[in-house]
Amino acid sequence: MSELNEEIQLIFGDKRLDGRKFDELRNIKIEAGILRRADGSCYLEMGKNIVVAAVYGPREVHPRHLQDPSKAVIRYRYNMAPFSVEERKRPGPDRRSVEISKVSREALESVIMKELFPRSGIDIFVEVLQADAGSRTACLNAASVALVDAGVPMKGMITSIAVAKADGVMVLDPMKEEDNYGEADIPFAFLIRGGKIESIALLQMDGRVTKDELKEAFELAKKGAMEIYKLQKEAIVKKYLESVENG
Amino acid sequence: MVEDILVDIKKDYVLSKLKEGERIDGRKFDEFRKIEIQTNIISKAEGSALVKLGNTQVIVGIKMQVGEPFPDTPDKGVIITNAELVPLASPTFEAGPPDEFSIELARVVDRGVRESEAVDLNKLCIEEGEKVWLIFIDIHALDDDGNLLDASSLAAISALLTTTVPAERFEVGDNFPLPVRDLPVSITSLIVNDKFLVDPSRDEVSVGNNFLTITTDQEDNVVAMQKSGSYLLKENRFFEILDTSISKAREIREYLKDI
Numbered sequence: 001m002s003e004l005n006e007e008i009q010l011i012f013g014d015k016r017l018d019g020r021k022f023d024e025l026r027n028i029k030i031e032a033g034i035l036r037r038a039d040g041s042c043y044l045e046m047g048k049n050i051v052v053a054a055v056y057g058p059r060e061v062h063p064r065h066l067q068d069p070s071k072a073v074i075r076y077r078y079n080m081a082p083f084s085v086e087e088r089k090r091p092g093p094d095r096r097s098v099e100i101s102k103v104s105r106e107a108l109e110s111v112i113m114k115e116l117f118p119r120s121g122i123d124i125f126v127e128v129l130q131a132d133a134g135s136r137t138a139c140l141n142a143a144s145v146a147l148v149d150a151g152v153p154m155k156g157m158i159t160s161i162a163v164a165k166a167d168g169v170m171v172l173d174p175m176k177e178e179d180n181y182g183e184a185d186i187p188f189a190f191l192i193r194g195g196k197i198e199s200i201a202l203l204q205m206d207g208r209v210t211k212d213e214l215k216e217a218f219e220l221a222k223k224g225a226m227e228i229y230k231l232q233k234e235a236i237v238k239k240y241l242e243s244v245e246n247g
Numbered sequence: 248m249v250e251d252i253l254v255d256i257k258k259d260y261v262l263s264k265l266k267e268g269e270r271i272d273g274r275k276f277d278e279f280r281k282i283e284i285q286t287n288i289i290s291k292a293e294g295s296a297l298v299k300l301g302n303t304q305v306i307v308g309i310k311m312q313v314g315e316p317f318p319d320t321p322d323k324g325v326i327i328t329n330a331e332l333v334p335l336a337s338p339t340f341e342a343g344p345p346d347e348f349s350i351e352l353a354r355v356v357d358r359g360v361r362e363s364e365a366v367d368l369n370k371l372c373i374e375e376g377e378k379v380w381l382i383f384i385d386i387h388a389l390d391d392d393g394n395l396l397d398a399s400s401l402a403a404i405s406a407l408l409t410t411t412v413p414a415e416r417f418e419v420g421d422n423f424p425l426p427v428r429d430l431p432v433s434i435t436s437l438i439v440n441d442k443f444l445v446d447p448s449r450d451e452v453s454v455g456n457n458f459l460t461i462t463t464d465q466e467d468n469v470v471a472m473q474k475s476g477s478y479l480l481k482e483n484r485f486f487e488i489l490d491t492s493i494s495k496a497r498e499i500r501e502y503l504k505d506i
Contacts, residue, residue: 095350102347102475109477186472191479199479203459205472206358211489214469218482 008181010166017177025161025173025224030141030231032149032239040150042235044142047175048132053142054125055150061121072117076105078139080128100136107140107160107189107201113153122152133179134162140189140202141228148236156193157232158201161224162186163217165209170216172224184209188221192229197222257453265442271450277491279446279499284401286409286506294410294425298402301448302392307384307402309410309425313373313417314381324371324379328357330386330399337391351475353386355433356400358471359462360384363431366407370426373419380412382425393449396460400433401499408506430503431470432496433462436488438478443488445495459485461492465500 010017020026026047035041038054045051061067078101082088093101108124124147126139140160147154164174165184179185184207190197209217264271274280280301289295294309316323330353332340345353360366371380384406386399410425437447438457447458457476464470469489474480 095345095354098347098350099354102351103473106475106477110479199481200474200485201479203472203474203480203485205469206362208362208464208468208470210468211486211493214489215486 008177010178010181011169011171016166016171018175020171022169022171023220023223025227026175028228028231030145030235032145032235033243038146038150040146040148040152042142042145042149044138044145046134046138046141047173048130049128049135049138050130051135051138051142052127052129053139053146055122055143055146055152056125057122057150058117058120058152059123061119066121067119069118070115072112072114072119073121074105074109074112074114074124075121076101076108076124076126076143078104078126078128078136080131080135084128084131084135100139103202103204104136104140104143104189107158108143108147110201111155111158111191112147113155116153122147133174133176133185134187136160137162137187137189141232145232145235149239156191156198157229158189159192159225159229159232160187160189160202161221161228162188163220163224165207165213165217170213170220172220183207184213186214186217186221188218188225190222190225192225195229197225254453257450261451261454262439265439270444272448276442277445277495279495280448282401282499282502284405284502284506286405292406293413294406294408296402296405296409297389298398298405300392300394300398300401300446302390303394303398303449304389305395305398305402306387306389307399307406308387309406310383310385311410311413312381312383313378313419316372316376316379320368321376322372322379323368324366325381326357326361326366326368326384327381328353328360328384328386328403330356330388332388332391332395336388340388340391351473352396352399355396355460355462355471355473356386356403357384358473359400359431359433360403360407362470363429363462363464363468365404365427365429365431365464367426367428371412378419382407382410391449393452394435394446396458397433397435397446400431400462401502404430404432404503405506408503429464430500431462431464432499432503433460433471434492434495434499435460436492438476438480438484438488441484443484443491445491459488461489461496463493463496467493467497 137160189202
């Protein structure tokens with residue numbers, strides 16, 4: 001990560017390359033219930049990221065030997081469209097998306113009340129239509145809204161955000177340049193319950209940071225997560241009110 | 248079915264011991280199993296190591312080739328890490344393409360080596376933009392008695408430390424030792440209720456696959472982290488684990504200094 005450090009300046013005084021402050025999120029747009037066939041869905045833009053999430057279920061599990069008599073089986077598929085990045089991505093799962101799917105699924109599994117649905121499955125599909133750093137966090141945020149839209153009972157909301165270290169400074173919600181040329185990338189996801197951050201559901205990191213920088217990253221991430229949480233809630237309320245109005 | 252019942256019995260035993268403040272094998276919560284490192288065990292490989300962590304055994308072999316650099320790093324060598332959880336190592340492993348566990352294992356080991364910049368990739372350029380050294384780190388599990396990840400990380404850096412770049416074989420100059428300048432060490436903890444156990448054994452893992460891996464470099468910087476498993480982690484617990492991981496890594500790094 002840090003090899004290309006000298007080649008591009010990321011921090012200008014108290015501003016970043018795109019004019020944001022260190023603790024400022026990119027523009028976020030969230031819309032719930034945008035797909036007809038899915039039980040729950042969500043469209044989400046975060047900076048230049050564009051993702052769509054769909055939830056199917058609880059429904060019957062196929063193949064049937066995957067059924068669990070004590071709880072629902074949760075599946076999560078993070079998939080990048082071939083046209084979502086500069087250089088065409090070969091379709092289908094690569095090692096990176098397998099890992100992202102695993103940790104994202106685990107984050108959601110920890111909050112979905114899966115014991116309520118024995119022998120059934122809840123499938124979560126997230127398509128990255130355009131990627132610009134932080135796509136896994138955008139996908140989790142969308143998946144979380146889609147799960148609520150599908151009426152899947154959860155302990156709380158999952159809200160995800162990354163923090164990066166760029167030119168020695170910890171910055172919230174890195175965009176592509178900060179991710180590529182920065183010194184570290186730390187994606188987080190939190191369980192938010194009763195309007196408060198309760199615990200960590202996803203945590204990864206690569207790069208190089210000190211313990212104090214990690215503390216700083218946590219504070220930034222929690223601040224960013226609360227802002228995203230509000231937008232997630234708004235999107236769900238808006239969808240609900242619309243469906244009430246339309247009978 | 249028999250396996251299921253055994254897992255439940257083990258789980259109850261592990262949990263009841265933990266209530267008394269003990270681990271089933273008598274270790275302290277922050278104590279590793281016995282560590283053994285043997286290097287240069289595969290003479291056909293450019294570097295190799297067998298690591299034993301208690302009964303867990305992993306071999307890492309390093310092979311090198313001349314190849315093309317990535318377009319965005321035309322003057323740097325390339326690291327490629329792979330893990331094979333072969334069926335010989337556990338009754339639950341199956342032959343075939345890598346599943347999400349082996350992919351995660353390889354990627355977390357890779358992150359530690361890559362982000363600590365342990366290998367000086369600048370010294371592995373042969374001809375800028377044309378030819379660089381490719382380093383293949385292949386992780387081969389032999390016996391999975393828990394914590395394959397830390398055993399693999401330790402085996403990877405040990406093998407790299409003993410690697411000779413086979414320049415003569417590829418007719419690009421004289422052989423030279425692989426330039427290694429840092430010693431990343433990963434520490435994996437099993438999170439159980441309000442406690443955490445480092446270097447969990449397979450029996451301990453019966454309580455659930457809830458792990459946190461933290462890799463640090465020689466200066467105690469964190470270079471890689473991975474929370475693995477469907478569980479929720481409190482922030483204060485995270486920082487406790489971080490402190491333990493930093494001090495444990497320092498201890499284990501001493502084993503690498505003899506290589």
